[in-house]
Amino acid sequence: MNFSFLRFFLTIIFLFFSCTNNPLTTSFNQYSLKVNSVIVTNITSQSGTVYWECSSETEGSLYSNIEGKLISFYTPIKSKLHSYSLTSLKPSNTYSFAVFCGNDYENLNILNFLSSFRTLNQEPSLSEIYQRGIWIFGGMNSQDKLISDVDIYDPIENKWYLKVTTMPNPRIHAGIVAFNSKIYVIGGLIENTVNQLAATSLVEVFDINTNSWSTLSNMPTSLQGFSYGISGEGIYLLGGATTSNMLTSTLSNTIYRFIPQGSGLGIWNTLISSSAISQKVDTVGCAFNGVLYFGLGRSASSGLAQSSHDAYVISSNSTSGITESSFNSGRHGAASICYTPKTSDPFPSDSKAILYIGGSSLQDTTQPVTAINSSNTYEYYLPNDSSINPNTMSVGLPLPVNLYMAAGEISYLKRNAYLFGGLVNRGLLNTSVYYMDLANPLGNSWIELTDKMPTPRYGHKAVILSRN
Known part of the structure; x- marks a missing residue:
């Protein structure tokens, strides 16, 4: 090794400890033999591949310092394009390197050849994905076939995880609730033995810790198209119809309460409200502090879209204690998103709220509906x-x-509301995902993500694990 090469080599080492913010791609024009460009691709949490282009076919070399260990690479093969993969890196670290073309070390200005890149964050564990991801359950495809695959969308990495589990009995218009690291699938419409949709009383639970499904105690009756929410140790159900024929089977003033029991089958209670509850199907809402808000939906007697809004107070077993603002237009089949910030969240001072999105204003008495007049309306409700x-x-x-x-949920880490799938028109599925920044829930726009839903669907539900 001659002295000029040693001087070049030692200067590189010095610069690795003193230089951190260098461009990723650079062009150099000082000499007739030069590096035209440098780029790093295939960056992961532990590696990255460096490509550099020479002005003509020549040898190539790379030097880097990886966790205190000098890495040197030289190829005598003359080519315009050279590459080398740096491995055994640490996540979320910046790594500098130097590349050059040829072997005329006397004419190299090494300051122009230094570049750097940053490795990605550590790949999340399955537990992290489960906790921060948005789970997509149930629904139908564009051919009205029930979907059993359960997918997870990770809003932190904007990445889908497909078929993390499979529903034993796929369904539509069900209640799907995350509670104590388990996801409960309650009622809805399933396919019967003659391949027709029928209301069910079946209750199943997915345990994320054991990655397994279990069957729990059946509901007191079959039910589909109902509102639901969690309060205390109970899951409360309200409204809906006991068959697919809403004209003859809607419930009157009845609330069902399910109390999960750890490894047990759970307990069902039937409550009769002390005040009247309108008979409706496909209402939506949320539970806050012992109050189950529910609204919109279709009238059981006519199928007309409703704009009314009500609240069931669990402690008084009544709907008469609270006055609620009505909606600006009648709709059924809307998505509702419950926003319930906690003190441990990044934005704990945000107000709790309910987001009501979309729906159909068309009168219809069938389930699933035969025709829709879909809406792009978004209403934002602040509870009492x-x-x-x-x-x-x-x-x-x-x-x-x-x-x-459609179905919606919140990423509390991102402070975004997300909306998945749904029907644009009968037989035409929306394949897109939309999100909205909740820093200004009335002034910010809904933005379409670049990536589409891997399994488009409607009548599905989106849930997260971090609220209960």
Whole structure:
């Protein structure tokens, strides 16, 4: 090794300890033999591949310092394009390197050849994906076939994890609730023995710790198209119909309560409200502090879309204790998203709220419906115990597309609301995912993600594990 090469080599080592913010791609024009460009691809949490292009066919070399160990690479093969993969790196670290073309070390200006890149974050564990991901359960495809695959969308990495589990009995218009690291699938419409959709009383639970399904105690009756929410140790169900014929089978003033029992089968109770509850199907809502809010939906007697809004107070077994703002338009099959920030969340001071999105204004008495007039309406409701403007219903910016029977949830880490799938028109599925920044829920627009839903569906539900 001659002295000029040694001087070059030692200077590289010095610069690796003193230089951190260098461009990823650079062009050099000082000499007739030069590096035209440098780029790093296939970057992961532990590796990256460096490509560099020479101005003519020549040898190539690379030097780097990886965790205190000098890495050197030289190829005598003359080529314009050279590459080398740096491995055994640490996540979320910046790594510098130097590349050059040829072997005329006397004419190299090494400052122009230094570049750097940053490795990705550590690949999340399955447990992390489960906890921060949005689970997509149930629903139908564009041919009205029930979907059994359960997918997870990770909003942190904007990545889908497909078929993380399979529903033993796929269904539509069910209640799907995450509670104590388990996901409960309650009622809905399933396919019977003659390949027809029928309401069911079946209750199943997916345990994320054991990655297994179990069958629990059946509901007191078959039920589909109902509102539901969690309060205390119970899951409360309200409204809906006991068959697929809503004209003859809707419940009157009845609330069902399910109390899970760890490894047991659970206990069902039937409550009769002390005040009247309108008979409706496909209402939506949320439970906050012992109050189950429910609204929109279809009238059981006519199938007309409703704009009414009500609340069942669990402690008083009544709907008469609270006055709720009505919706601006009648719709059924809307998506509802419950926003319930906790003190441990990045934005704990945000007000709890309910987001109501889309739906159909068309009268219909069948289930599933035969025709829709989908909507792009987005309404934002602050409940009665909100710290700001309680009992306020406001209209936000509309969706970019009309949707019926979409599903939505929150990423509290991202402070975004997400909306998945749904029908644009009967037989035409929406394949897109939309999100909205909740920093300004009435002023921010819904934005379409680049990646599409891997399994488009409607009548499905989206749940997260971090709220209960």
